[in-house]
Each structure stands twice: as C-alpha cells, then as structure tokens.
Amino acid sequence: MEVDEEGVKTGDRCSRLYYLVKLFRPSNPYSSLRTCCFRCPGLAKPKPKRQRFEYAGAQSTQVGDHWGIPGVCRVVLITGGSRGMGLEVARQLAGRNAYIVIVARDAKRLEEALVCIKEKAVGRRFQRFHAINADLTDPNAAQRVMREVVEWNGGKPPDVVWCCAGSAHPTLFADTPAEEFKAQMESNYLSAAYIAQAALQTWLRIPTPPSPSNPKARHIILTGSTVSFYSIAGYSPYSPSKAALRSLADSISREVHLYAGANPKEPEIKVHTVFAASILTDSYERENLIKADVTKKLEEADKSQTAEAVARKSIVGLERGYEFVATDFLTKLVMTANMGGSSGRGGFWRGLGLWVVGCVMSLLLLVVRGGQDRVVRNWGRVHGASGFKKGSGRNAG
Template structure:
C-alpha cells in the first residue's frame, strides 16, 4: 500500500523516522554479521521428504522446484491429476540429483479430513515407513467481493478451501509426528517443519476480501496457538527422567505473501472490485519463484512469521500482538514504526471507501 510509505503522523518528522529506521537496520545487520547470528542453516532439506499441498501450480509448484533443487524428495498434493503430472515433471527437471531423489503425487480433496489422514499414511508407506519431514500447506484460492454481494455458501467455501485444508493437513501431520516412543527407542532426529501459507491480509484486511481475510486470519491464529502448544511435545525430548517422548522436535512457521502472479491471481483480478484494486495499489505482485526463494531463505534462518516484501513486513509490524518475534529488537522497532504509520493508513483506507460510495453509489453485484 502506498499509504504505508507516504502517510506519516504529522507529529513525527518523516526524515527522523527514515534516518532512525535506516540506522537501526544497519546496526542490526552489522551485529548479525559480526557475531554470525543466523549463519547455520536451520531448514536443511537434502535427502528429506517434503509434502506440499496445492503443489500443482503457483507458489506451491515453485516451492517444490526450489526444494528439489536443494536435494529434497518431493510429494505434491492437489485435486487435478493432469496438473499434478505436469508439475511433477517440472519438479524432476529441477532436482539436484534425479537419480537419488524420489518424487510422487497424490490427488485428494483436502477439505476432507479423512483424505488428509490417508495422504500422510500413503506418504509414510511410500517413504519406507517414515513420515514426511516437512509439510508445507499452500492450498487455497481467493474469491473476492463485497460482503452482502457474496453468497453465504461462498463464505463457507472460502473457509473450507483456505482454513480447513490447512487445519486438516496439520491435524493429520501432527497426529503422525507426535506419537510417543519409549526411552529405549529414542534417538537423535532432525527437526520436522510444519509450514502454513497465509497472507498479509491476516494483518491488515482490505475491502473486497471479506471471505478471504477471515480464513487467513484463522490460519494465523492456528499457527500462533500451535507454536506455543508444540512446546509441550518438544519439552518431552529434553526431560531428564525416563518418559515417553516424541520422535523429533517440531517447528511451526507461517509465510505471509502479498499478491502472487499465477493463474489463480489472474482469475481473482477478473472478480475483484475496482475499489479493492485502488486500495491495494502498492501491492506489486511477485512471481511464485520470488516468493518461494524469499520464504525458503527465511526458513533457513529459522524465522517463524515470514513476509516476502517490505510493505508486508510493515503490515506485520502493526499487528504482531501476541505472536512470537523472529528478532526481538528488530521486530519491536518495526512494530513501533508501523504503529505510527498506520495511524494514517487505516483512516485513509476508510476515507477512500467512503469517497467511493459518495461518487459511485451502492455497488451492484454485476457492476464490478
């Protein structure tokens, strides 16, 4: 949003804010480099098995190709077999060593919890009896429109195809990962990763995404809750007493892209109200490869809430709330700056909507 960059509280000098932000960023970058923070890869995928839902196109396919290039075994999950087959060919072509790596696809409806459990069981059998090491939830689509013009069934469908596909997949995955083992069976294992794909609209909702934003906000709440709850199970592995423990530590992550150029985005643009396009003018869509590359780099640094561009980072800053921080000092400073910026941004968004109504009247479902 242009508002994020151009509207500053009149009581604060934009120059001072800009200089302070740059100096803080330079200081934190310098300290990070001097002391080697984040230099160890915390998301090693070579030789490990990764399941990617929504992996037949867009961001999911880009993630699959880039992880295959890093040596991962890839399982794609989506509904359409033809798309899955084509995507799997591209993934194989991206592989670091196609003779050593393994590739598989599964056609399934992720809104069905039973099918999600079947997916994890099938992957486990295919993976020589071991559950997947990484599960990345990318499934979902956006159906934009104004609230009273959106059928109630569409509101339900958006929650099903966005929130419930992620929740069902996470539930089936964690049930498999968190089965306790006895002290005699415990051995060192690499950390497992559960990754959600959300949206910056979970931080700052925009008019026209009334069916989409609540579902994405629900994913963020699920992620924050699991991020805390998973420590129960991680703690069992550090216990000094002889108790049953989970086989491996688990870490939760969530990625918050903005617009992503894809077939789904093109379809979304056809349905999107003109007011929505105006309000999100500063969202310069990224390619799936750009989003995947930035997200994977952040995972390798061990980040939890991951944004893929500066505007998204500022949006996250204003809505951190009780979410864990990636970097305590940097994220706190960003939160302070974002709060000042959004003193002007939110009223401006409401003002633009008001002006739109004054100029154009009540929107017609068929006019936009």
C-alpha cells in the same frame, strides 16, 4: 577420524559459533541453531567422497537443516504443489535436495507438475517424487495422505509439511453468496488445519529411531497473506480464513513445547507461516475477474510478485529460522505492526526489536488506514455502492 553425535567430523565444526551456541543453549539439543553458522567452512563444503550426489545449495541447507544434509534428503510434503506458488516451492526445494510429495485435486495437473519438479532435481538418480490426489477440505483425506506418504517413505513420516493449497474469492461482504464464507474457510483454513493435524499426530505416533541422519526439527509451514494482518475492502470472504491460519500457527507453536518437553530425544516441531501479498498466478488472474474495482484501487499500493520470487523469499526466511516470514515490504510492515503476542516467537531480543519497530509501524498505519477509508468513501460517492466503476457493466448502482 573423530565423529560427533551428529555424524559430523569434529574438526569440521565452526568453533566460533557452534560452541557459543552450545554454551548458551545447552538445554535445547535440537535447536536449529545447533547445525552450524552460515559461514562455517567445514560444513559449507562437504568432502566430495562423502556425497552421494551433487549437493547444490549446500550452504543454505546447512543453516536450517530443513531440506537435507549431505547424503540425506528430507521429505517435504507440499499441498497445492500442482500449480502457482506451491509448484514453485516444490521446484525450488527439488533444487535443494528434498524428496517432494505434492497434493492436489486435479490428477492430470499433478502428473504435469511432477515432470516440471523433476527438471529441477539436483540428484536425479537419488531424489524421489510422488503425487497424491486428494481434496484436503476432507479430514479423512488428510489422514489418508499422511498414511500414503509414510508408506511411500518406508515407514517414516515426512520431515516438512508446507500447506500451500488455497483459493481466493475476493468480493464485498454484502455481495458474497453465503456459501462462499464456508467454502473459503474450508479451502484456506481447514485444508491446512487438517493436514497439519494429521502430520503432528503422525510425528507423535511414530518414534524416531536414534540416528545421526535424523532431522533436528520437523516443520509445519502455513501460507498466509498480507490480509492475515491487515484487510482491505473486498476481501471479507477470504481474509478471515488467512487470519485464522495465523492464529492456528500461534496456537500450535505453543503446544509443541509440550512435546519437546515430553519427548526430548525426538526432533523438535517448529511451526512457521509465510505471508505474501499478490502473487502473479493464474488464480490471481481469475480472482481479478470477480474483484471489485475499489479493491483493485486499494491494492495499487502492492507491487505484485512472481510465484518464483515469493517461493524464493519464503525459503530464505525459513532457512534463517523465522517463524513468521513476510515476502515483501508491505507485508513486513503490516506484520510488524500487528505482532502482539506473536513477537516472542523469535526469542526475547528479536521480539523486543520487533515491538519497537511495530510501534512506529502502527502509527504509520493509522495514517494509511485513514487515507484508505477516504478512498473507499469517495469511491462510493462517485461510482455508487457496487464497488465497480460506473459503466463497467458490473455496476448495479
């Protein structure tokens, strides 16, 4: 039986797309496109005897090789994996073969989450799960987490680091306690920057021994928000931290080319960001207790989604290889209108297409923004300057 350098039977290759891709991208051996095409019959249905466990979601995992290939689980580190969106991401990836490591501060919650994640595992006898207790606003804790994962994984670094940890304090700028500006940057921006840096440093430090089962790429995934692109009244402590994440993703995605050039035999490093509008989590309920009524009024344009739906859509976008993934129509709209220098990241033609759509979206936003500013001005006229409804008990003016 002929086996190629990736350990896949040559006959299993989808001749159409694989060789076309090889033809156009010969210099990029670790491109995620290299795996195969979506419909490839050979890879979509691996031979049962080569499988070590039932392989659910085989077709989609082949596309990006993010979470596993037949017989090999990838290790996915998920920060904030004990609750909300992070927990859903962990559960869904457990259902796609991955080994999961979750990180959060509350130890009891982490243990409960592990049980909940294991329920979704497809290969229960083979898949491994681990929880690490850490406050990721501390850079030393982020380094410790990475060391612990490497040790737990037999000296190998994780393949994917998905930063979901974060929190929201949506209040009007004038009414925000000064310490919240710092706390929000720490909770959302620094908690992701520190662990992403620790992951990158680990990948650069530990060489990947040649093996057919090696990942073709490693991934840093950040979790942004609609307000990373387009903020509304009442999000000033939070939206800069999410905009900073977008900028961080852009910056790192430029630097990884240096490592791809210098270490062509190592898996490429890819940086992705998923952007979501309101997610129906407990934290969302809690943030609504402090959120100004005028902000809630502006948010009416957004149909909130469950964490399950946001995680699912994020994973689909990532498996398609997108670097920026919007999980709903509204976010897609404001994202496309604000791509700027980020456009080129999906390749030239996709970038050009996005630019054309973005021009139209920017025009639409001109109208939307005018309308929203009028809503806020009118709110002030009717209810005063507190942002809350008259007679709501929160209205100081």
